[in-house]
Amino acid sequence: MAETGIVPSADSDTAPAYPTVRTGCPLDLPPRVGELREERPVARVTLWDGSRPWLVTRYDDSRQALRDPRLSADLHRPGFPFISPVQKLQQNQDLPVGFLRMDPPEHTRQRRMLIPEFIVKRMERIRPEVDALVASLLDDMTRSGSSADLVGSFALPLPSLVICRLLGVPYQDHDFFQEQSRLMLDQTAGVDQVLAARAELRDYFDRLAVHKAARPDDDLLSRLVAEQEAPGHLTHDEVVGMAAVLLVAGHETTANMIGIGVLNLLETPDQWAALCEDPGLVPGAVEELLRHQTIIHTGLPRVATEDLEIGGVTVRAGEGVLIQLASANRDPRVFDAPDRLDVRHPPRRHLAFGFGVHQCLGLPLARVELQSALTGLVRELPGLTITKSLDELAFRHRMNVYGPVELPVTW
Numbered sequence: 001m002a003e004t005g006i007v008p009s010a011d012s013d014t015a016p017a018y019p020t021v022r023t024g025c026p027l028d029l030p031p032r033v034g035e036l037r038e039e040r041p042v043a044r045v046t047l048w049d050g051s052r053p054w055l056v057t058r059y060d061d062s063r064q065a066l067r068d069p070r071l072s073a074d075l076h077r078p079g080f081p082f083i084s085p086v087q088k089l090q091q092n093q094d095l096p097v098g099f100l101r102m103d104p105p106e107h108t109r110q111r112r113m114l115i116p117e118f119i120v121k122r123m124e125r126i127r128p129e130v131d132a133l134v135a136s137l138l139d140d141m142t143r144s145g146s147s148a149d150l151v152g153s154f155a156l157p158l159p160s161l162v163i164c165r166l167l168g169v170p171y172q173d174h175d176f177f178q179e180q181s182r183l184m185l186d187q188t189a190g191v192d193q194v195l196a197a198r199a200e201l202r203d204y205f206d207r208l209a210v211h212k213a214a215r216p217d218d219d220l221l222s223r224l225v226a227e228q229e230a231p232g233h234l235t236h237d238e239v240v241g242m243a244a245v246l247l248v249a250g251h252e253t254t255a256n257m258i259g260i261g262v263l264n265l266l267e268t269p270d271q272w273a274a275l276c277e278d279p280g281l282v283p284g285a286v287e288e289l290l291r292h293q294t295i296i297h298t299g300l301p302r303v304a305t306e307d308l309e310i311g312g313v314t315v316r317a318g319e320g321v322l323i324q325l326a327s328a329n330r331d332p333r334v335f336d337a338p339d340r341l342d343v344r345h346p347p348r349r350h351l352a353f354g355f356g357v358h359q360c361l362g363l364p365l366a367r368v369e370l371q372s373a374l375t376g377l378v379r380e381l382p383g384l385t386i387t388k389s390l391d392e393l394a395f396r397h398r399m400n401v402y403g404p405v406e407l408p409v410t411w
């Protein structure tokens with residue numbers, strides 16, 4: 001969708017196209033989003049299908065909206081905003097959508113089944129294993145030469161290996177499921193392509209879940225089958241849907257965050273140097289990178305179930321809302337010099353993982369992976385250099401999760 005360049009007026013009938021393509025620096029949001037945050041922080045925007053949800057761009061409004069039970073995440077409700085035709089497909093399918101797109105109480109019931117799998121204590125227990133994977137991937141990379149694509153050799157395989165181990169998915173199938181996951185998040189993919197990808201991923205997990213029922217192992221999918229499917233808390237289809245969501249959410253997000261995080265640091269060399277000098281800064285740097293490069297860069301979709309107010313604007317029941325986390329995380333009302341990356345001053349609170357009942361379930365895992373990846377890189381490859389300039393690199397503008405397509409590096 002082309003950008004209109006229209007500055008919105010006070011007239012609510014004038015709704016500019018939803019600005020998603022970064023026309024300026026690829027490490028900054030579309031300039032239009034920043035303008036809206038200052039001029040009309042809750043503004044109507046027009047989507048590809050002519051629908052006109054409200055775009056929320058300030059931090060306080062976003063937090064308030066995300067914890068408001070009158071804003072539903074249920075995509076079957078009329079008025080739910082879909083940012084691409086491919087996303088709308090999900091509404092017309094009989095397939096289980098996963099609890100990300102459900103409301104309490106069913107959302108709460110399903111999410112509770114997974115909470116023990118991702119709590120901080122459990123994730124801290126796997127940290128040594130993640131560190132070992134980081135070391136081994138870096139070792140493979142450096143042994144095979146002095147240049148590589150950091151996305152393909154490191155940023156993607158790391159979270160993919162980790163989520164496979166947790167779920168009990170054979171990593172040797174990674175070419176297959178990485179391609180299906182990519183397609184499912186691609187707003188430009190053809191409808192047939194996405195339907196085929198969904199069906200293939202479902203079939204894959206269908207077979208795997210049947211296998212786990214017969215030969216259970218010490219993994220999440222085996223536990224879901226034994227503890228939730230067998231006693232009838234979840235249907236077989238729901239287990240399959242849940243596993244597919246975890247696989248996609250578990251590697252696409254962290255992979256892109258590692259890619260864009262490293263790129264961001266190398267583009268601000270003093271920040272990279274600070275981490276190489278003191279790797280103890282890494283945990284704070286991860287939070288600052290999450291804030292500065294919020295990879296879930298298209299607004300979180302919700303629909304109002306009642307009339308309500310956001311930032312002084314009345315949103316009517318049945319109207320869609322998009323909560324722009326990436327813009328909220330650059331709100332100058334909350335963060336000093338928000339466009340500057342400063343690893344020595346991590347933010348106290350950011351919205352990169354969302355907020356409220358749907359806040360990222362995999363947050364403790366993502367933190368362990370990001371901290372481990374960055375520590376490994378600054379310790380082992382302090383001379384890391386990108387061999388292309390920012391304008392030569394391709395970015396995932398039309399994907400739900402933003403990041404560089406590839407990152408050619410030397411060390």
Ligand code: HEM
Pocket residue numbers: 073099100101111245246247249250251253254257295296300301352353354355357358359360361362363365366
């Ligand atoms: C840097 C990495 C990650 C980022 C930035 C991220 C971001 C997010 C965001 C913003 C949401 C909220 C969506 C909404 O409210 O509509 C979310 C939800 C979710 N994330 Fe993550 N995520 C990351 C990694 C992970 C990982 C590693 C997993 C592991 C399985 C995961 C699993 C989930 C799940 C299951 C939900 C749905 C939670 C619910 O609806 O209750 N995420 N994530």
